[in-house]
Amino acid sequence: MARIEAILLFSVLVLLSSLPISQSSRKPVAVARKEDIPFIKCQVCQKLAHQLHHQVNAKQSQISPKKISELQIIEIAEGVCNLKKQEADWIFRIDVVEKGDALELVEQDTEGQCNSECKTIERACQEVMGYYDTDVAEYLYTTKPQVDSLVNFLCNDLSRACSVKPPPVPKDRIPGEPFLPKSSKDAEMEKILRSMEGMPGAPNMKMYSKDDLLNMQNVGEEDADEEDDEDEDDDHFPSKLGKVLREKESQNADWKQRIVEGIRGTGEEIKRHVNKASHQIQKWWRGRKTGSKASKAEL
Numbered sequence: 418m419a420r421i422e423a424i425l426l427f428s429v430l431v432l433l434s435s436l437p438i439s440q441s442s443r444k445p446v447a448v449a450r451k452e453d454i455p456f457i458k459c460q461v462c463q464k465l466a467h468q469l470h471h472q473v474n475a476k477q478s479q480i481s482p483k484k485i486s487e488l489q490i491i492e493i494a495e496g497v498c499n500l501k502k503q504e505a506d507w508i509f510r511i512d513v514v515e516k517g518d519a520l521e522l523v524e525q526d527t528e529g530q531c532n533s534e535c536k537t538i539e540r541a542c543q544e545v546m547g548y549y550d551t552d553v554a555e556y557l558y559t560t561k562p563q564v565d566s567l568v569n570f571l572c573n574d575l576s577r578a579c580s581v582k583p584p585p586v587p588k589d590r591i592p593g594e595p596f597l598p599k600s601s602k603d604a605e606m607e608k609i610l611r612s613m614e615g616m617p618g619a620p621n622m623k624m625y626s627k628d629d630l631l632n633m634q635n636v637g638e639e640d641a642d643e644e645d646d647e648d649e650d651d652d653h654f655p656s657k658l659g660k661v662l663r664e665k666e667s668q669n670a671d672w673k674q675r676i677v678e679g680i681r682g683t684g685e686e687i688k689r690h691v692n693k694a695s696h697q698i699q700k701w702w703r704g705r706k707t708g709s710k711a712s713k714a715e716l
């Protein structure tokens with residue numbers, strides 16, 4: 418696991434190393450605008466149903482001819498409203514636009530920066546899904562519905578998100594932020610971080626910002642400079658020993674450079690392994706939880 422952890426961390430650092438300095442500045446944490454949820458809840462539910470239908474079919478095509486399991490569908494349903502999960506990537510492509518006295522969800526061609534609108538959609542999605550993830554998964558597994566039937570089941574029968582017409586938007590509502598597309602490098606880095614979320618043995622990347630990760634690249638360099646200064650100031654330090662230590666330090670630097678260059682050339686392969694490992698571990702863990710619940714039910 419330590420080897421996997423080192424590879425994952427280096428892959429993230431390599432991606433970050435090519436980011437402009439201006440992109441590494443800290444940004445205020447965005448929060449959901451709960452007052453906007455009633456205006457978009459039905460639309461979020463409809464898009465959520467379409468995503469569930471699409472992702473389940475996409476998963477089925479990946480493992481065909483083997484039939485997708487109910488546990489795999491539950492995994493999709495549990496992650497589709499969580500921005501830390503890959504299943505919720507669709508939320509980054511939605512822009513909330515004012516249209517008369519209503520708010521409209523407009524899908525963009527690329528992912529955008531996650532601001533308060535992004536967080537609001539996530540919150541509305543979570544309110545729609547609530548505790549229905551297993552019910553939706555069972556419905557998808559047993560019925561294999563068309564998308565329109567799934568929309569009706571989730572948005573009318575279960576959550577009732579579309580049972581009433583949304584209220585008009587107040588005229589004094591403060592407009593939301595403009596949609597700001599992410600750079601391709603930002604989107605790539607965040608996908609890697611989301612794929613690593615919750616992986617046993619992998620670093621808890623959600624605890625670090627871009628600044629923190631960028632600073633990790635300089636770990637040990639300042640200490641090395643201080644040691645060099647001490648070598649120069651200490652007249653009694655044996656010259657031969659100092660030479661040996663400097664050569665060893667140079668070898669360590671070369672080793673680090675070779676690792677970074679090797680990872681830079683195999684980024685896509687690493688991401689595929691990360692995604693595969695993450696899915697397998699999550700599937701194993703959910704299988705344990707499901708088995709544990711079944712044992713308790715028998716008792």
